Amino acid sequence: MKYASVIVDVQAMQTDRAFDYKVPEEWQQLVSPGMRVIVPFGPRKVQGFIVELKNQTDYEKLKSISDLVDLTPCLTTELIELGQWLTEKTLCFKVSAFQAMLPAAMKAKYEKVIRFIGDELEALPFTIRPFFEGKIEVDLKDIEQVASFREIHKEIECGNLEVIYKVKQKTNKKTVKVIKASETFSALSEHLSAIPANAKKQHDIIHYFITNRLNEIPLQLLLSETKASDTTVKALISKGILQEENREIYRDPYENREFEKTNPLPLNEEQQQAIGPIIHAIDKKLHEVFLMYGVTGSGKTEVYLQSIDKVLKEGREAIVLVPEISLTPQMVHRFKGRFGSKVAVLHSGLSTGEKYDEWRKIQRKEVQLVVGARSAIFAPFEKLGMIIIDEEHESSYKQEENPRYHARDVAIYRGKQHNCPVVLGSATPTLESFARSQKGVYKLLTLKERVNKRNMPSVEIVDMREELRNGNRSMFSASLMDKMTDRLNKHEQTVLLLNKRGYSSFVMCRDCGYVNGCPHCDISLTYHLRGQQLKCHYCGYEEPLPNTCPECESEHIRYFGTGTQKVEEELVKILPEARIIRMDVDTTNRKGAHEKLLTKFGQKQADILLGTQMIAKGLDFPDVTLVGVLTADTMLNLPDFRASEKTFQLLTQVSGRAGRHELPGEVVIQTYTPEHYSIQLSSQYDYDSLFRHEMQLRKTHAYPPYYFIALVTVSHPDIMKVVSVTETIVQYLRRNVANDTRILGPVASPIPRIKDRYRYQCMVKYKRDNDLHITLRKILEHFQQEMTTNQLMISVDLNPNTMM
Ligand SMILES: Nc1ncnc2c1ncn2[C@@H]1O[C@H](COP(=O)(O)OP(=O)(O)OP(=O)(O)O)[C@@H](O)[C@H]1O
Ligand SMILES: [Zn+2]
Numbered sequence: 055m056k057y058a059s060v061i062v063d064v065q066a067m068q069t070d071r072a073f074d075y076k077v078p079e080e081w082q083q084l085v086s087p088g089m090r091v092i093v094p095f096g097p098r099k100v101q102g103f104i105v106e107l108k109n110q111t112d113y114e115k116l117k118s119i120s121d122l123v124d125l126t127p128c129l130t131t132e133l134i135e136l137g138q139w140l141t142e143k144t145l146c147f148k149v150s151a152f153q154a155m156l157p158a159a160m161k162a163k164y165e166k167v168i169r170f171i172g173d174e175l176e177a178l179p180f181t182i183r184p185f186f187e188g189k190i191e192v193d194l195k196d197i198e199q200v201a202s203f204r205e206i207h208k209e210i211e212c213g214n215l216e217v218i219y220k221v222k223q224k225t226n227k228k229t230v231k232v233i234k235a236s237e238t239f240s241a242l243s244e245h246l247s248a249i250p251a252n253a254k255k256q257h258d259i260i261h262y263f264i265t266n267r268l269n270e271i272p273l274q275l276l277l278s279e280t281k282a283s284d285t286t287v288k289a290l291i292s293k294g295i296l297q298e299e300n301r302e303i304y305r306d307p308y309e310n311r312e313f314e315k316t317n318p319l320p321l322n323e324e325q326q327q328a329i330g331p332i333i334h335a336i337d338k339k340l341h342e343v344f345l346m347y348g349v350t351g352s353g354k355t356e357v358y359l360q361s362i363d364k365v366l367k368e369g370r371e372a373i374v375l376v377p378e379i380s381l382t383p384q385m386v387h388r389f390k391g392r393f394g395s396k397v398a399v400l401h402s403g404l405s406t407g408e409k410y411d412e413w414r415k416i417q418r419k420e421v422q423l424v425v426g427a428r429s430a431i432f433a434p435f436e437k438l439g440m441i442i443i444d445e446e447h448e449s450s451y452k453q454e455e456n457p458r459y460h461a462r463d464v465a466i467y468r469g470k471q472h473n474c475p476v477v478l479g480s481a482t483p484t485l486e487s488f489a490r491s492q493k494g495v496y497k498l499l500t501l502k503e504r505v506n507k508r509n510m511p512s513v514e515i516v517d518m519r520e521e522l523r524n525g526n527r528s529m530f531s532a533s534l535m536d537k538m539t540d541r542l543n544k545h546e547q548t549v550l551l552l553n554k555r556g557y558s559s560f561v562m563c564r565d566c567g568y569v570n571g572c573p574h575c576d577i578s579l580t581y582h583l584r585g586q587q588l589k590c591h592y593c594g595y596e597e598p599l600p601n602t603c604p605e606c607e608s609e610h611i612r613y614f615g616t617g618t619q620k621v622e623e624e625l626v627k628i629l630p631e632a633r634i635i636r637m638d639v640d641t642t643n644r645k646g647a648h649e650k651l652l653t654k655f656g657q658k659q660a661d662i663l664l665g666t667q668m669i670a671k672g673l674d675f676p677d678v679t680l681v682g683v684l685t686a687d688t689m690l691n692l693p694d695f696r697a698s699e700k701t702f703q704l705l706t707q708v709s710g711r712a713g714r715h716e717l718p719g720e721v722v723i724q725t726y727t728p729e730h731y732s733i734q735l736s737s738q739y740d741y742d743s744l745f746r747h748e749m750q751l752r753k754t755h756a757y758p759p760y761y762f763i764a765l766v767t768v769s770h771p772d773i774m775k776v777v778s779v780t781e782t783i784v785q786y787l788r789r790n791v792a793n794d795t796r797i798l799g800p801v802a803s804p805i806p807r808i809k810d811r812y813r814y815q816c817m818v819k820y821k822r823d824n825d826l827h828i829t830l831r832k833i834l835e836h837f838q839q840e841m842t843t844n845q846l847m848i849s850v851d852l853n854p855n856t857m858m
């Protein structure tokens with residue numbers, strides 16, 4: 055293995071390929087694909103990933119690798135291949151694909167530390183051993199002075215040492231002090247006689263070690279068990295009888311948390327029908343994609359749990375993806391409760407260090423199951439037995455920056471590699487997935503009824519225009535008011551959803567109609583009650599709320615739109631006795647706040663849970679019997695061909711929070727467009743009709759799932775430049791795509807300017823176009839120069855989630 059092919063960390067078209075380097079003699083036995091290295095690149099040194107080792111190269115005069123970053127590979131061979139695939143599918147740079155698979159801590163600045171994890175210090179070679187006397191961690195730099203890489207590597211291979219990345223920044227490793235006996239128990243007994251009789255506590259401690267056959271014990275525990283003091287222990291350490299060590303412990307975000315052990319529930323008829331084919335696929339090691347279409351509260355999670363159990367018993371591993379906002383403590387409990395310490399949890403609520411620790415548990419195969427948000431799909435398991443994507447319709451499974459991948463596609467790719475089933479679960483599947491199940495590409499598993507045949511809550515649609523005509527100017531309809539009051543009296547709970555997506559709270563002058571817009575983006579500023587600020591959500595620009603209209607100096611400047619704070623204020627006025635919990639970005643931005651609020655609600659310390667989208671999913675509280683949706687239609691006005699589908703999904707999901715246990719539930723949906731089919735059909739839980747109706751529209755307008763879409767967005771500070779580049783792209787596309795591929799545009803983007811950059815776009819709709827990826831790549835290559843030097847930005851999103 056004389057040469058290594060390396061993907062370097064330089065994000066540019068010209069460098070988006072492997073470069074060959076010589077592997078210095080002393081490292082030839084150490085290197086393997088998936089390790090990161092430092093290599094000379096032009097005048098600089100850069101980091102890179104080894105993707106291949108080989109004995110021959112086509113190049114002469116190669117430079118050598120200058121340093122090894124990893125001593126164990128951070129990417130498996132499967133993940134290296136996955137990276138190549140991602141590059142093709144999303145048109146990203148290879149190095150971005152690899153980086154997306156690693157926890158943030160490994161991208162940050164870190165120091166390498168070597169830790170002793172073996173049993174006997176004597177097992178270490180004499181060059182290395184002295185470093186670890188009285189210490190368990192040593193800077194790699196120090197050891198490197200005396201020991202060769204090969205020596206260190208050998209110890210890593212046989213499990214005596216390991217490499218740890220210590221992130222510089224605040225994330226230091228957490229340690230505890232442990233006390234170890236330096237000698238055998240018989241030697242300890244001999245010491246006893248040598249210790250003066252009046253040093254009673256010293257005797258007690260040694261006895262404690264001998265009678266409990268202890269090798270080591272955390273200091274705090276030893277002190278509390280023997281009622282001895284710190285100084286007594288120190289005395290024994292100074293005599294060499296005991297030793298003290300700092301031992302790293304994982305920063306376990308769920309430590310000190312009791313997870314009540316749960317046992318599998320006997321499955322009902324429908325659940326048994328659903329789990330059968332999944333178990334079959336696990337048994338037979340078949341790659342199949344299942345769409346588990348089960349109404350809210352139908353017990354999908356129990357089916358996941360029992361399938362996972364099967365996988366783990368076979369000695370294989372599983373990944374469960376859950377949308378970020380429904381990765382609630384409740385959800386985590388359900389997995390930890392069933393599988394305990396076999397579970398790693400990955401989500402954005404964890405610190406960089408915590409995420410890294412969880413990832414390491416996966417890498418070292420200390421866990422067999424990961425429950426996490428989107429990027430957990432890259433968990434470096436090597437014996438995958440199943441992948442589950444819960445709430446598969448959630449748009450957060452698509453990453454909105456490079457690489458613009460969809461976790462569902464990655465899951466299916468990995469499922470194929472590992473010959474294992476992929477289960478997509480939802481009460482409101484995406485049209486794409488449901489259409490695939492109709493064609494037999496995915497196997498459909500259906501759970502039509504709630505567990506124990508509980509009824510779906512009844513839904514009332516309230517026309518808010520009618521309310522206004524009847525003189526009700528409040529944001530609550532008469533019916534919702536009545537029902538909330540009724541729940542208060544009965545000590546039952548209410549969930550209120552304020553649908554914020556597509557809705558902004560802006561400030562407008564009533565006299566001249568002036569709306570405060572962002573000076574850098576073509577979008578109105580959003581009003582923030584706290585601090586009386588106007589803010590731009592795209593670039594962060596802020597200004598104080600004006601007292602008079604900047605245009606006509608009128609004082610009739612008013613705030614429009616409804617924020618959660620405003621709703622809360624009004625609730626306090628009309629239902630003064632109600633205890634309210636508000637959940638939105640403002641009340642949940644502190645770590646753990648989300649969980650605290652939900653726990654409080656779960657313990658019935660509040661009557662009403664008021665919140666944005668984040669309360670729509672995954673919650674399972676027995677006393678919630680009323681769900682109110684304040685404004686159902688805000689999303690319908692977005693320039694998004696999925697608007698109706700998304701509205702249906704949201705309404706169905708939030709309705710599903712009511713009446714999940716003994717008490718029956720009710721839902722009130724307030725809207726200005728009561729006749730809209732997605733609102734009507736969601737009130738009847740009629741997914742099948744929505745599917746038919748929406749498919750017809752998609753067919754007529756040539757949208758997914760009938761057509762694939764690619765969106766090309768061009769931006770630049772000069773509008774003429776933007777228009778001409780987009781025009782060139784459109785021309786080029788028209789000449790090079792398949793006959794039935796349609797090109798729309800150029801047009802200005804729905805938000806025509808962000809951060810002082812003008813934005814134009816064109817949309818490609820295609821059925822089958824084998825060369826389209828190549829064509830798009832050529833376009834990017836053509837403009838590469840200008841993108842590096844002339845502020846031009848071109849982004850290509852294959853299968854975009856939003857059209858903005
Ligand atoms: N076989 C069963 N017997 C008794 N109770 C069950 C059974 N299966 C599930 N449950 C219980 O029914 C409730 C609803 O189940 P679960 O949360 O799994 O549904 P779900 O389909 O995942 O719901 P959602 O999509 O709304 O999140 C839970 O409290 C769960 O413990
Ligand atoms: Zn004005």
Ligand SMILES: [Zn+2]
Nearest residue numbers: 572575590593
């Ligand atoms: Zn702005």
